[in-house]
Amino acid sequence: MKHLTSLRYIEAVARSGSIRQAAETLAITSTALNRRILAMEEDLGVPIFERLPRGVRLSAAGEILIHHIRTQISDMERVKSQIADLSGERRGHIAIACSQALLPHFLPEQIAVYRGAHSAVTFEVLLRDRDAAERALVDMTADLALVFEPVRMAEFEVLLTVRQPVHVVMTRHHPLAGHRTLRLRDCLAHPVALPTEAYGVRHLLEAAVRRTSLNLRPVVESDSFEFLRFQALSEDILTFQIPIGLPEPGQWPHMVSLPLDERDVPPGILYFGQLKGRTLPVAAARFAQQLQERFTERFDCV
Amino acid sequence: MKHLTSLRYIEAVARSGSIRQAAETLAITSTALNRRILAMEEDLGVPIFERLPRGVRLSAAGEILIHHIRTQISDMERVKSQIADLSGERRGHIAIACSQALLPHFLPEQIAVYRGAHSAVTFEVLLRDRDAAERALVDMTADLALVFEPVRMAEFEVLLTVRQPVHVVMTRHHPLAGHRTLRLRDCLAHPVALPTEAYGVRHLLEAAVRRTSLNLRPVVESDSFEFLRFQALSEDILTFQIPIGLPEPGQWPHMVSLPLDERDVPPGILYFGQLKGRTLPVAAARFAQQLQERFTERFDCV
DNA sequence: CGTGATGGTGCAATTTTTGCAGCGGTGGGA
DNA sequence: TCCCACCGCTGCAAAAATTGCACCATCACG
Numbered sequence: 001m002k003h004l005t006s007l008r009y010i011e012a013v014a015r016s017g018s019i020r021q022a023a024e025t026l027a028i029t030s031t032a033l034n035r036r037i038l039a040m041e042e043d044l045g046v047p048i049f050e051r052l053p054r055g056v057r058l059s060a061a062g063e064i065l066i067h068h069i070r071t072q073i074s075d076m077e078r079v080k081s082q083i084a085d086l087s088g089e090r091r092g093h094i095a096i097a098c099s100q101a102l103l104p105h106f107l108p109e110q111i112a113v114y115r116g117a118h119s120a121v122t123f124e125v126l127l128r129d130r131d132a133a134e135r136a137l138v139d140m141t142a143d144l145a146l147v148f149e150p151v152r153m154a155e156f157e158v159l160l161t162v163r164q165p166v167h168v169v170m171t172r173h174h175p176l177a178g179h180r181t182l183r184l185r186d187c188l189a190h191p192v193a194l195p196t197e198a199y200g201v202r203h204l205l206e207a208a209v210r211r212t213s214l215n216l217r218p219v220v221e222s223d224s225f226e227f228l229r230f231q232a233l234s235e236d237i238l239t240f241q242i243p244i245g246l247p248e249p250g251q252w253p254h255m256v257s258l259p260l261d262e263r264d265v266p267p268g269i270l271y272f273g274q275l276k277g278r279t280l281p282v283a284a285a286r287f288a289q290q291l292q293e294r295f296t297e298r299f300d301c302v
Numbered sequence: 303m304k305h306l307t308s309l310r311y312i313e314a315v316a317r318s319g320s321i322r323q324a325a326e327t328l329a330i331t332s333t334a335l336n337r338r339i340l341a342m343e344e345d346l347g348v349p350i351f352e353r354l355p356r357g358v359r360l361s362a363a364g365e366i367l368i369h370h371i372r373t374q375i376s377d378m379e380r381v382k383s384q385i386a387d388l389s390g391e392r393r394g395h396i397a398i399a400c401s402q403a404l405l406p407h408f409l410p411e412q413i414a415v416y417r418g419a420h421s422a423v424t425f426e427v428l429l430r431d432r433d434a435a436e437r438a439l440v441d442m443t444a445d446l447a448l449v450f451e452p453v454r455m456a457e458f459e460v461l462l463t464v465r466q467p468v469h470v471v472m473t474r475h476h477p478l479a480g481h482r483t484l485r486l487r488d489c490l491a492h493p494v495a496l497p498t499e500a501y502g503v504r505h506l507l508e509a510a511v512r513r514t515s516l517n518l519r520p521v522v523e524s525d526s527f528e529f530l531r532f533q534a535l536s537e538d539i540l541t542f543q544i545p546i547g548l549p550e551p552g553q554w555p556h557m558v559s560l561p562l563d564e565r566d567v568p569p570g571i572l573y574f575g576q577l578k579g580r581t582l583p584v585a586a587a588r589f590a591q592q593l594q595e596r597f598t599e600r601f602d603c604v
Numbered sequence: 605c606g607t608g609a610t611g612g613t614g615c616a617a618t619t620t621t622t623g624c625a626g627c628g629g630t631g632g633g634a
Numbered sequence: 635t636c637c638c639a640c641c642g643c644t645g646c647a648a649a650a651a652t653t654g655c656a657c658c659a660t661c662a663c664g
Contacts, residue, residue, distance in 0.1 A: 001345055002308070002341065002342075002345060003305050003306070003307075003308050003309060004305070005305075006304070006305050007305060018609090018610075018611095019610080019611065019612095020609080020610070020611080028653080028654090029653070029654055029655080030610095030611080030612095031612090031613090031652095031653070031654060031655080032652070032653050032654075034611065034612065034613095035612095035652080035653085036652090038612085039304065040304075043303055043304060044382065044385055045386075046385055046386075046388070046389065051610085051611060051612095052610085052611095052661095053609085053610065053611095053660070053661040053662060054609075054610065054661085054662070055609090055610065055611085056610090056611080060388050061385040061388055064381055064384050064385055064388075065381060065385065068377060068378070068381045071377070072374060072377070075370060075373075075374070076370070079366055079367060079370045080346065082366050083346060083348055083363040083366055083367065084347075084348075086348075086362050086363055086366075087348065320640090320641075320642095321641080321642065321643095322640080322641070322642080330622080330623090331622065331623050331624080332641095332642080332643090333622070333623060333624080333643085333644090334621070334622050334623075336642065336643065336644095337621080337622085337643095337644095338621090340643085353641085353642065353643095354630095354641085355629075355630040355631060355640085355641065355642095356630080356631075356640075356641065357640090357641065357642090358641090358642080
């Protein structure tokens with residue numbers, strides 16, 4: 001899209017904070033880039049960037065402009081995909097920002113299903129915490145986001161919320177494996193492996209024990225849910241995860257997962273959303289629709 | 303705005319239906335224009351226009367694109383006005399499509415008030431019937447619209463509706479001038495001057511008499527409300543108008559206006575609105591706000 | 605008190621855009 | 635039926651714009 005060149009250049013500068021660096025990544029000279037910026041500032045009658053000794057920073061006007069530019073670029077993508085849609089095949093690119101729990105099973109499966117029907121659509125899955133995910137929506141690095149619990153809802157438009165009770169994961173031979181649901185105090189009587197503080201599950205557990213006389217004393221901590229499962233398997237201890245991150249029961253012969261009693265630990269809430277007010281490209285909109293259907297089929301949604 | 307040139311060119315072609323004609327109005331050669339179109343079609347991979355023997359017409363893809371182009375252009379205007387707003391003075395241009403009744407008093411007064419505060423803002427007032435007004439919103443010839451009664455609400459976002467009871471206009475010496483409200487049958491016992499079928503007031507009256515045994519027998523018809531008032535004055539007959547089109551009582555020594563009884567003729571409804579989903583430029587948004595305030599102060603609004 | 609990074613500028617090379625002249629095609633009116 | 639006016643499109647040369655190179659001034663940092 002020829003007419004967006006200047007806008008893309010400016011976006012790159014805003015992103016990197018330096019004309020020369022941006023020029024590097026854009027594979028042009030800083031001269032050309034600098035001149036495009038000056039030309040745009042001339043057009044607007046106002047500087048877009050503040051010149052600092054170590055680079056540039058968006059001015060107030062630049063902030064307004066950059067938001068407009070990002071919308072323009074993404075809108076043009078949407079229009080192109082809508083037009084491509086007219087001639088049959090759906091094309092496009094979908095970027096999703098999500099937390100780790102979605103990566104191992106749910107998303108790959110859903111993407112496979114979607115790509116089965118529309119193989120010209122490409123995907124980009126970005127691991128982001130809640131804050132980074134929302135920023136990705138704002139700068140349109142991502143079309144959709146799937147994050148846990150507290151989002152600064154300012155720019156986040158919730159498409160669906162999914163209740164995810166915390167599950168206890170263990171081998172089939174663990175003493176607790178026979179129960180239907182588990183109380184927190186019973187679990188903490190056994191050695192446990194926990195995710196690090198950065199994760200929502202850990203937060204929920206911390207909040208829960210704070211209301212009791214219990215103590216979380218993990219024998220292993222990790223920021224990888226996969227590692228925690230292997231640890232639980234090999235050492236026959238407990239770990240905690242949410243259902244969406246777990247394999248389907250059939251694909252998981254040696255282990256079981258049981259829900260924690262909700263009186264002890266409230267369920268985590270998974271938020272599925274997009275940038276407020278944005279019209280998604282066709283492909284992303286349809287994929288979002290597919291996700292919503294699968295969510296409501298398989299989980300407890302609101 | 304340099305980077306919008308191609309888009310503006312294409313918009314002009316879509317509007318005029320001919321490359322050569324559009325080139326004429328754009329003061330460039332048809333060659334240059336043609337080549338820009340071909341380049342854009344190359345970019346999109348799809349023709350924007352169908353080539354007909356007597357010109358061009360938008361293809362399906364072109365329809366999608368042209369909508370995008372119009373929003374892009376108007377968005378850029380909005381951004382520019384937002385940026386100008388940062389540095390104090392409000393600039394911008396406001397285009398309003400409205401029916402005749404607004405032209406003589408209400409709009410000039412409101413525009414004068416607004417321009418008193420923001421003299422760098424320019425206005426454009428377009429006389430349009432309900433259908434043309436909505437089309438003007440869609441192709442962004444107009445930012446705001448003020449129209450009567452039935453709108454194909456598809457793309458019309460109502461900001462406010464104003465009840466406008468039909469008034470009877472006459473000289474101070476007319477036999478009916480003493481009443482507080484008037485019944486339709488009393489009015490029709492006297493000679494009347496009416497607007498033509500094209501106007502909402504006439505519609506309301508026609509609909510009213512259809513439910514009775516009365517007959518509308520205008521001695522004068524006109525499509526000019528101003529003419530009708532002068533006619534009523536010089537010949538001492540009745541005419542019908544809505545309050546927003548009438549001068550303030552003080553500025554109007556020889557005539558009076560009395561509401562028709564609403565049991566006979568339902569009030570007309572004035573719709574104030576914009577294009578659905580569009581974010582207006584600052585200037586237009588603030589002017590819309592001013593209008594809403596005046597409307598609610600002076601008339602019966604919903 | 606250098607040193608290395610930053611943004612900005614003059615000038616020439618290069619690329620892109622434009623205008624002119626002309627082609628082939630189509631449809632309405634004499 | 636035959637023009638003729640109008641349409642979109644193209645080759646080529648002129649004009650305009652963008653770009654790259656070399657270089658400058660500035661400022662933070664060691």
